[in-house]
Amino acid sequence: MFPSVPAMSILDMLPGTTGRGSTQRESEVLLTLVASGLVGLSSWQGEVNLRRPYDDRLQLGLDRLAVACARTDSSTLPTGIADLVWEWCATKPMRDWPLVFDPDAEADGELLLVDGEPSEFCREWVRATPDVVGDVHESALVRQVKDVAKALGRPELYAHWRLELTRNTLLSPAELIRLKNRFLDAAPWAEWIDESYEPVPSEGMVDGQIAVCRGCRQWMTAERDASWKCPSWRCAQGRFADDPEFRSAQGAFRLRAELVRYIALPGLPELELAEALARLGARVVLYPGLDALDVVAIWPSGFAIGVDVKDWRNPYLLARSIKRFPEWTGAHPYAYSQGYIAVPTDRTRGKDRYLRILGRHSSALSTQPQLQAVTIDELISRCPDEGVRGEVTCGP
Template identity: 55%
Template sequence: MSLTQIGPVYSGRASAVRAGEVVLSLVASGLVGMQGWTGVRRLQHPYDRSLQLGLDRLAALCVRAGRDAPVGVQDLVGVWCAERPVDSWPLEFDADAQVDGERLLIGGEPSEFCLEWAVSAQDVVSEVHEGTLVKEIKKMAAQLGRPELYARWRLFVTEHAVLGPDEFMAAKNAVLDVPQWATWMEESYGRVTAEVTLGGRVAVCGGCGQWVAPRADGRVRCGVWRCARRADLPEPVWVEAQGARRLEPELVRFVALPGAPELDLARRLAARGARVVLYPKLDALDLVAVWPNGFSVGVDVKDWRSPYLLARRIKTFPTWGTDDPHAYSRGFLVVPHDRLRANRSYVKILTRRSEALRAQPQIEVVSDRDLVASCPDLGTLGEVVCGP
């Protein structure tokens, strides 16, 4: 194998850590690229380019460390990714990355650890579709002076994974005074193809609410990590595939799945009497909630396994004047309770690693349970709205 086009030679601890992270991100991204939405395909050429690049860099580092390198992509995927924990690879990582015992493939599917590292690598297809569509919707909503349109679109796609023909037509006609809305629906939902159906129907997961493609053996089991590890996962709901539309895979991954905990938190707060505005100012925050007693909070919800990777994704919270309709008294970064319970170092690593949190020490990291409990329940029902 030629090692002449591997990339720069790294020296020093910091450079070695960067080199390790590049390899891990490339390999993880390549595995997810092979997986798509239906599971890792049978090994065949051509491989995802990220996987080959990761293999090349890993091989170079193995040679440098005097270790045996993977013998091709099949060895990398079938042995290194499926059987060997990442901390046994000849790579260096920061302790806060918490790679000990982590594998990239579990049961032939990318692990949650793998999925999060893959997100940090560029996904060209998803960037072109999801990124471009989201930017277009935000731009048009701003030009029309209707910022709530973006929130309304995002809420809709989060709640609707599969639409029958009549439902899809109703969705396209839901905002008749904005002709672009129908185009947004067309670009958000693709036709249900044969490979995602079973017996003329498409399955919708009873846990996350997203469509699930059957595996090669005909089994239907959601690949979303939270669903995959649930012993009490509800049976899927089946929808007739004839004429149906399903949410585009990249929107499932980057909009609907992250949107689920945001919407869940909003509804739990509203049940205690809060008025919750979703995605104010074109997603400057996930939500702003006003308690029944008038206290207001600005919230971003982040459901990540790795605080080390999440720290790179946190943006500075916006500051708005007291006369702004979305002004808030305190800001909270909310992480699901089970993430904090499973990792006692989560908040410490997150606050240590995040430049945004260090710049705004008044922003508090709390669990979803704690935030909901802090909202006084006066026995009145609140509401979840999309603006203004």
């Protein structure tokens, strides 16, 4: 038997895992424990503690891995948490673990740790099980801004905050003051901005400069060898890695790292889509209903769509994270007739099965006939072009 664990009752209710083979379910629980342990360590304590890792979830994952190794007669048992992290997670692709996954999960060649950090697969696995591991995924500040904006009856302030953070990764002192003074009638706004940015630390600059990635527009980390590392997996693996833009870091403020990850990076494709729809004549509202959707676009003719942008590499994991869309109809200011899950087009390039896997594993898609999953290019091609440029806004 597996040891009983405090989180067992929640883990047993992992979405999409009931009713299937128990080995597959055990495999998913084990992977969730290990992946969330890795993300938890890297989120809150940084690289130093990853070198001497300890986390309850890693210990629980290790216990279950020992059982799985025994069951499958695997020769090498992990000897401890450090071995689990630095041997198993960093060097063994999932096909070499004694685990069983749905073939659509396309887990075989994936590593959990790459270059000392949780991989994109690892992070997406954690994001796909938010009820289990919400504590490692959400920033306390995001929750606070959302709650206060709601209590003030000013949900648009939350949307403005996300928009400003997505647009501004580095600020000069004068720019920071201008941004803090943007909503003088909303007392907490200046404090939210203060808490979102920090002075560029000396280890974040080289010769008084800091690099900004040309791909994702975010500040980059100075490495020991004086090279620069982008915070986005997509850029780090792509063509933008070696050609940054430099800005003066003296006295400058940078967006806090957790907000780069949770707000600015996901916000980029959302903002690009919003601007593309505005060019087609729509009035585009960002994050309506305190983020119930990413975008509602309403054309003067009355045509209206609601969109969630989902920038995931793995469609099997994305499928688990799709939620019900809000039912806004009739006189509701954000009433829309068609809902879309919009995937950045490059995510599906060379992956014919992406949208099919997504459809096959998403109960939210199969139970909401007015909701469709498409690429962003396909979505734009389905929208009317009403000639006069619209606008991107944050409220009704």
